[in-house]
Amino acid sequence: xxxxxNQFDDPHETAAIRKSRLHHVRYGQRQPGLRGxxxxxxxxxxxxxxxxxxxxxxxxQRLIQVKGLDPNPNRRFDSIDPVRQPPRYWQ
Numbered sequence: 001x002x003x004x005x006n007q008f009d010d011p012h013e014t015a016a017i018r019k020s021r022l023h024h025v026r027y028g029q030r031q032p033g034l035r036g037x038x039x040x041x042x043x044x045x046x047x048x049x050x051x052x053x054x055x056x057x058x059x060x061q062r063l064i065q066v067k068g069l070d071p072n073p074n075r076r077f078d079s080i081d082p083v084r085q086p087p088r089y090w091q
Contacts (some may be wrong), residue, residue: 003040004026005022021060021061023063025066028068051064
């Protein structure tokens with residue numbers, strides 16, 4: 001697993017990856033700093049069970065790119081003020 005997005009830009013590295021016949025899993029860090037690292041690692045953790053299941057059935061080499069999480073924090077969680085809008089279970 002790597003976050004080196006430039007590996008496939010280097011013909012020698014690409015040839016070595018192809019020749020190894022090993023699966024290649026990469027992820028990116030689109031946002032800088034600790035928040036960006038948290039998003040990248042969160043995406044890897046969330047993706048790996050599915051990636052591993054997918055690779056168990058692969059008969060040939062696979063190139064996997066883990067998709068990132070949405071960087072907008074308002075899209076990753078919901079917040080409810082139970083004083084203003086109590087949910088039905090809060091009654």
